[in-house]
Amino acid sequence: MLDDRKLAVLRAIVEDYVSTNEPVGSKALVDRHNLGVSSATIRNDMAVLEEQGYITQPHTSAGRVPTDKGYRLFVDRLSQIKPLSSAERRAIETFLGGAYDLDDVVGRTVRLLAQLTRQVAVVQYPSLTRSTVRHVEIVPVAAHRLLLVVILNTGRVEQRLIETLGPVSEESIGHLRALLNTCLDGCGLGEVPLAVADLPEKIGADDRPLAGAVLSVLLESLVDRHEEKIVFAGAANLAHVDFSQSLRDVLEALEEQVVLMRLLGETGDSSTVTVRIGTENPDEGLRSTSVVAAGYGTGDMTLARLGVLGPTRMDYPSTMGAVRAVARYVGQILAGS
Amino acid sequence: MLDDRKLAVLRAIVEDYVSTNEPVGSKALVDRHNLGVSSATIRNDMAVLEEQGYITQPHTSAGRVPTDKGYRLFVDRLSQIKPLSSAERRAIETFLGGAYDLDDVVGRTVRLLAQLTRQVAVVQYPSLTRSTVRHVEIVPVAAHRLLLVVILNTGRVEQRLIETLGPVSEESIGHLRALLNTCLDGCGLGEVPLAVADLPEKIGADDRPLAGAVLSVLLESLVDRHEEKIVFAGAANLAHVDFSQSLRDVLEALEEQVVLMRLLGETGDSSTVTVRIGTENPDEGLRSTSVVAAGYGTGDMTLARLGVLGPTRMDYPSTMGAVRAVARYVGQILAGS
DNA sequence: TACTGGCACTCCGTACTTCCGAGTGCCAAG
DNA sequence: CTTGGCACTCGGAAGTACGGAGTGCCAGTA
Numbered sequence: 144m145l146d147d148r149k150l151a152v153l154r155a156i157v158e159d160y161v162s163t164n165e166p167v168g169s170k171a172l173v174d175r176h177n178l179g180v181s182s183a184t185i186r187n188d189m190a191v192l193e194e195q196g197y198i199t200q201p202h203t204s205a206g207r208v209p210t211d212k213g214y215r216l217f218v219d220r221l222s223q224i225k226p227l228s229s230a231e232r233r234a235i236e237t238f239l240g241g242a243y244d245l246d247d248v249v250g251r252t253v254r255l256l257a258q259l260t261r262q263v264a265v266v267q268y269p270s271l272t273r274s275t276v277r278h279v280e281i282v283p284v285a286a287h288r289l290l291l292v293v294i295l296n297t298g299r300v301e302q303r304l305i306e307t308l309g310p311v312s313e314e315s316i317g318h319l320r321a322l323l324n325t326c327l328d329g330c331g332l333g334e335v336p337l338a339v340a341d342l343p344e345k346i347g348a349d350d351r352p353l354a355g356a357v358l359s360v361l362l363e364s365l366v367d368r369h370e371e372k373i374v375f376a377g378a379a380n381l382a383h384v385d386f387s388q389s390l391r392d393v394l395e396a397l398e399e400q401v402v403l404m405r406l407l408g409e410t411g412d413s414s415t416v417t418v419r420i421g422t423e424n425p426d427e428g429l430r431s432t433s434v435v436a437a438g439y440g441t442g443d444m445t446l447a448r449l450g451v452l453g454p455t456r457m458d459y460p461s462t463m464g465a466v467r468a469v470a471r472y473v474g475q476i477l478a479g480s
Numbered sequence: 481m482l483d484d485r486k487l488a489v490l491r492a493i494v495e496d497y498v499s500t501n502e503p504v505g506s507k508a509l510v511d512r513h514n515l516g517v518s519s520a521t522i523r524n525d526m527a528v529l530e531e532q533g534y535i536t537q538p539h540t541s542a543g544r545v546p547t548d549k550g551y552r553l554f555v556d557r558l559s560q561i562k563p564l565s566s567a568e569r570r571a572i573e574t575f576l577g578g579a580y581d582l583d584d585v586v587g588r589t590v591r592l593l594a595q596l597t598r599q600v601a602v603v604q605y606p607s608l609t610r611s612t613v614r615h616v617e618i619v620p621v622a623a624h625r626l627l628l629v630v631i632l633n634t635g636r637v638e639q640r641l642i643e644t645l646g647p648v649s650e651e652s653i654g655h656l657r658a659l660l661n662t663c664l665d666g667c668g669l670g671e672v673p674l675a676v677a678d679l680p681e682k683i684g685a686d687d688r689p690l691a692g693a694v695l696s697v698l699l700e701s702l703v704d705r706h707e708e709k710i711v712f713a714g715a716a717n718l719a720h721v722d723f724s725q726s727l728r729d730v731l732e733a734l735e736e737q738v739v740l741m742r743l744l745g746e747t748g749d750s751s752t753v754t755v756r757i758g759t760e761n762p763d764e765g766l767r768s769t770s771v772v773a774a775g776y777g778t779g780d781m782t783l784a785r786l787g788v789l790g791p792t793r794m795d796y797p798s799t800m801g802a803v804r805a806v807a808r809y810v811g812q813i814l815a816g817s
Numbered sequence: 818t819a820c821t822g823g824c825a826c827t828c829c830g831t832a833c834t835t836c837c838g839a840g841t842g843c844c845a846a847g
Numbered sequence: 848c849t850t851g852g853c854a855c856t857c858g859g860a861a862g863t864a865c866g867g868a869g870t871g872c873c874a875g876t877a
Contacts, residue, residue: 168840181850186841204840204856243701244627244639278619282631290581292637294619294627300639302581376735378715382728390727391719398713505869518821523870541827541869 145195149188151178153197154221156189157209161458166206211421211455214433218418218459225460227468231259235472242476245269245299249374252449252473257377259465262453263397265436267407268372269297269446269477271365276327276335281320281357286310291360295332297446297477303364305356315350319357322346332365371447373403384454392428397452402426407436407448416463416470421455431455435462439470441478449473482532486525488515490534491558493526494546498795503543548758548792551770555755555796562797564805568596572809579813582606582636586711589786589810594714596802599790600734602773604744605709606634606783606814608702613664613672618657618694623647628697632669634783634814640701642693652687656694659683669702708784710740721791729765734789739763744773744785753800753807758792768792772799776807778815786810 145153155176159167169182169189178185189207192198197213200206209217227235238255242248249266256264274295282290289305322345326338339358346354375397386393396402405425419434429452436450449470451462482490492513496504506522509515515522526544529535534550537543546554564572575592579585586603593601611632619627626642659682663675676695683691712734718727733739742762756771766789773787786807788799 166840170840183850183852184848187849190842200841202857205858206840244641246639278617280615280617280629280631282615290631290637292617292629292631294617294629300627300629300637302583302637304581379728379731379735382726382731389719391716394716394719398716503869507869519869520821520823521819524820527871537870539827539829542829543869 145192148178148180149192150216150221151176152185152188153192153209153213154217156192156198156207157213157217157221160208161456164456166201166208168206171206209456211423214420214455214459215423218420218463222460224416224467225464227259227464231465232468235259235469239472239476245297248473248476252469253374253376256449256451256465256469257380259469260451260453260462261377262380262451262457262462263375263377264449264451265373265375265397265403265407265434266449267404267447268374269299269440270371271295271299271301271332273297273444273446274299274332276330276332276365279320279323279327279361281316281323289316289357291357291364293361293365301364303360305360307356308352311353315353319346319350319354323357323361335365336362371404373400373407375403375452380453386431386454393432396426396428402429406434406452407450416467418459418463433457433459435459435466437466437470439474439477441474446477482529485515485517486529487553487558488513489522489525490529490546490550491554493529493535493544494551494554494558497545498793501793503538503545505543508543546793548760551757551792551796552760555757555800559797561753561804562801564596564801568802569805572596572806576809576813582634585810585813589806590711590713593786593788593802593806594717596806597788597790597799598714599717599788599794599799600712600714601786601788602710602712602734602740602744603786604741604784605711606636606777607708608632608636608638608669610634610781610783611636611669613667613669613702616657616660616664616698618653618660626653626694628694628701630698630702638701640697642697644693645689648690652690656683656687656691660694660698672702673699708741710737710744712740712789717790723768723791730769733763733765739766743771743789744787753804755796755800770794770796772796772803774803774807776811776814778811783811783814 152172155172155178156167159171159175169185172178172185173180173182189198192213193200193207196210197216198207199210201208235255239248239251242251245268249268253264253266256266274297276293277296278294280292280294282292287307287310289307289311291303291305293301295301322342323339326342327335330338339361342358343351343354378394378397381390381393406419406429416435416437419436421433422430424430424432424434431454432452433455434450434452436448438445438448440446449466451466453462489509492509492515493504496508496512506519506526509522510517510519526535529550530537530544533547534553535544536547538545572592576585576588579588582605586605590601590603593603611634613630614633615631617629617631619629624644624646626644626648628640628642630638632638659679660676663679664672667675676698679695680688680691715731715734718730723730743756743766753772753774756773758770759767761767761769761771768791769789770792771787771789773785775782775785777783786803788803790799
């Protein structure tokens, strides 16, 4: 169907269009890339490519522009991920190396990725579902309020306020804390409900209400809440892009946690870089953007995903290289902690 | 200098320009507001107002537009803060009422404020400097790493990873934890360095390195780090505004923590609403925006600030009303916890 | 002195027209 | 299958015309 030269033509069109942001014509193509044929031949090839839906012209008598399908073919078969320069690798290493805690790692990662790709970066916090409980703490913060702190093995710390009906003695709290830690130490989050199921029975009648309140908050925060936290950075990089959609739609989508989740979340495989192009995107407002994403984690365990969002007209090889590199480094950092 | 009618004219110009986004002419003014005079009279007044620098015309033979100085006069003398409707108040109450923890309060607040004003909302996390230590926790998370968790009376939880030179026994940790809590319970952050000064002496020689590492991290995270966390939301609301500056500049400024700090931070007084208009802004990229900010806190203590950023052409009375209301509610919520 | 009606003038924004050139599709010849 | 040639299309830039909103100024009036 598509011989080698036609593929080369498509590749050339994508590359030129990405770098110039202008529809590319047959003449310009033969000038810039030394394909050994004339522009007329290229025109024929382009006609075929257009018929097959890989390219299109904005209006009659204009150059050609890749379609989503064209980009897809380019990403799948015509390009290779471009590794970062050693300078860039060093920059990543030093920048991420100085991070304090999980928040800081994620914050630095998202800013780094935005700067590296000059696009919008999106990073998901490491998933709760694979984590295990390392420690539970209960602290009174006011007469009727307790703070429940759960520390997980990923370095993540979950906090929740608990309202109590009346004042609670230090002793009751200490007792409950000890019980909880005994039950839950090293416990996977999935097993938490089971682990605490018989806990109320071990508690004196006086402390039952307290235990009930604490447990319901605990379960809610760790188990029921499947939503994961997501942050983004680099919105300014969208400003000089002209979307067919309004910029507003894109910005709105970015502020919806749910949308961001779907953006990164759906693909399963861990360390491979996945690309979703234009209309392949689930969300309405992101029909003119592409997402390049990858999973990251410690060892073979994927903890979460991160990625980059930009116009469909983006430099896929470089972007994919940056995403892959950052994902790996973050994994390493997290593995160390 | 400016008699009552001229002030009324200025007020009318600001109001009309804010609502229509078009330069307002003398004819339109007498039509819409029933000032009892003819358009020629208004023209004379406008000439004076222009001479004094309160209004300007984009080009000859166009209507007038308020200058920053004009908005300033409007805000200071010609307008009153517009209280929210009771429906809005109820919405705030229910929306903020359901918050889990500090992160959640701040997150909800910033989204609420953005939606309420249809502009960009900025919220600063409650300041550390006024807080006191409620609890210190040390938890091993890996062979060579500890997690230090400090819980403050504001509900804020600070976490830091600590690298140790070698494995540390549970016993050493328990000992140090107990010591720290004894020293620091209820201690104001300013007093922390003093409180822990003689702590190393109470520790056995074996645990000195551990104590040193923990203390340096503790001091660094609580005392040295004056930067405060700031979040924003509602960037999408900027999309349909046409700035004289590029949108890019504004978005870039928004992602700079430091810039955001200065944006809210400089004014001192607690619960009063302050407005900074256009060029009054410290930052280069925000010369065509205004900031409406207020402090919030528990009782008479200002913990931090929050506010709204929008085009200089904004509805100041309503925005100020929303900011003031939200600041008060957040203060109440925080006071309760 | 302050206000008003009238009038000439300015100039932005819109609409209309023209024109150039890049790019295309097609065809007949190599 | 490739190539040079050619007629055709159409978008974007540049130029022109025009209406209208708005202004400044002035002389007249209460």
